[in-house]
Amino acid sequence: MRLTVVGCSGSHPGPDAACSAYLVEQDGFRLLLDLGNGALGPLQRYLDPRDLDAVYISHLHGDHWLDLVPLAHVRRHHPDGAAPVLPVVAPSSGRERIAGAFGRSASDLGDVFAFSGPADGSLGPFDVRVIRTAHPVETHAIRLTAQGRSLVYTADTGPFAGLAAFAQGADLLLAEAGFADGPDLQPGMHLTGTDAGQLARDAGAGELVVTHVAPWHDRAAALVAASSVYAGTATLAMPGAVYNL
Numbered sequence: 001m002r003l004t005v006v007g008c009s010g011s012h013p014g015p016d017a018a019c020s021a022y023l024v025e026q027d028g029f030r031l032l033l034d035l036g037n038g039a040l041g042p043l044q045r046y047l048d049p050r051d052l053d054a055v056y057i058s059h060l061h062g063d064h065w066l067d068l069v070p071l072a073h074v075r076r077h078h079p080d081g082a083a084p085v086l087p088v089v090a091p092s093s094g095r096e097r098i099a100g101a102f103g104r105s106a107s108d109l110g111d112v113f114a115f116s117g118p119a120d121g122s123l124g125p126f127d128v129r130v131i132r133t134a135h136p137v138e139t140h141a142i143r144l145t146a147q148g149r150s151l152v153y154t155a156d157t158g159p160f161a162g163l164a165a166f167a168q169g170a171d172l173l174l175a176e177a178g179f180a181d182g183p184d185l186q187p188g189m190h191l192t193g194t195d196a197g198q199l200a201r202d203a204g205a206g207e208l209v210v211t212h213v214a215p216w217h218d219r220a221a222a223l224v225a226a227s228s229v230y231a232g233t234a235t236l237a238m239p240g241a242v243y244n245l
């Protein structure tokens with residue numbers, strides 16, 4: 001399994017990073033986890049967007065899905081021909097929300113996207129497990145397993161009981177740190193760097209990648225905080241970073 005960080009900026013694009021988008025490849029299957037605003041641009045460094053095999057949208061905050069809009073345009077109107085209908089796993093209201101961005105009815109997207117809801121099962125070569133997270137809108141973390149290796153992506157979430165069990169033994173934990181450590185943090189919203197480190201420690205994760213740090217926060221501080229509680233290898237997600245697991 002190979003993970004490529006396409007975009008990793010939290011909440012809004014930064015000067016050097018688009019919003020959340022992570023390309024996960026296995027046996028030639030190309031799955032994109034989230035497609036936040038700005039991410040379709042750098043995605044083209046790694047593949048032709050018409051060659052994606054599936055997209056998983058963790059939730060319907062714009063920094064995780066808005067570039068489905070230009071993706072639909074690319075796949076429908078490319079001069080070399082339209083791409084096949086793309087499976088998109090997204091929360092239940094995703095179809096209507098995305099169609100609304102075009103001023104269209106949901107049925108008008110049927111030639112571009114085939115929507116389904118998040119569920120345990122399989123997706124291409126991946127065994128998929130999902131869990132509802134602690135976030136203001138319907139959000140699911142995802143666990144992908146293939147050939148005995150597993151990747152867990154927290155999506156957006158505040159700390160909650162059950163997340164460490166869900167991530168137990170993951171070879172790579174891609175954990176958000178949308179909040180800077182500090183007092184009076186809103187519950188049920190985001191992890192901090194410390195929370196991400198504690199999650200990696202409690203889950204016994206093989207490796208931690210800290211992501212979704214907003215441009216107005218200090219990325220390096222988030223990594224320091226995570227590493228203060230997690231003894232394993234921890235890195236900051238950066239555009240273009242590749243992890244083989």
Ligand SMILES: [Zn+2]
Pocket residue numbers: 059061135156
């Ligand atoms: Zn969110």
